[in-house]
Amino acid sequence: MTAPDPGCPEPADIAGRLRTAIQHLLPVLRARSVRGDLTPSRQAALAALADHGPLRISDLAAHMGIALSTVSRMVDLLDGSGWIERNPDPQDQRACLIALSDTGRTLLDTVRHEAAARLAEQVTRLTPEEQRSLYAALPALEALSEQAARHP
Structure with missing residues (x-):
């Protein structure tokens, strides 16, 4: 943590204004895309897989910060839409790894664009x-984003 700069506004003031602007x-950013069935949470799951995948469902839940049961249901929906692939985990054949399919990657790229x-x-x-x-x-915003990703 760096020492406060006496000429700079208080971090709480900066954070408050930043939070309001982001809201x-x-x-x-979240406006519905052409795909009405791609909800913000499903898009977040695809983004997590793009950034960190392939992942076990439990690891995807941890990355998203939501319950395993919720992610499990979401993975079933993503799989049913053809946006992900399930493959055996080479470390544990009882488990599977979830990865973006080509269709899912194209969809995510389109939505981001x-x-x-x-x-x-x-x-x-x-x-x-x-x-x-x-x-x-x-x-500064990119550094803040990277810091928040490392230390939520």
């Missing part, structure tokens, strides 16, 4: 100075 941006396009549309409404400020803040 207002989430609907833009759509969300980025919606957000880009919002960014174009900012002034050039605001856009530069946002761009300059990206390294």
Whole structure:
């Protein structure tokens, strides 16, 4: 933890403003894609598999921070949609590993592209100075995101 900078606002003030901004941006990012059956939680599962997979169902639940029974039901739905594949775990033949299928990866890429396009549309409404400020803040936001992923 770094020492507070006397010229910088309090971390709690920064966090409060950031939380509010993120809450207002989430609907833009989570707007329904062409696939109405891809809920935000199912998309989060696909994203976790893209980032960390293949995974056992229990590991997917841990990455998502939700109950194993919930993830188990979700995996059945993802499998039924053809978005994932189940393969035997080479370490334990009684278990299986869940991975994105090609269809699931294509869907996730499409949804991410759509969300980025919606957000880009919002960014174009900012002034050039605001856009530069946002761009300059990206390294700090990315560092905050990586830190939060490592230490939730």
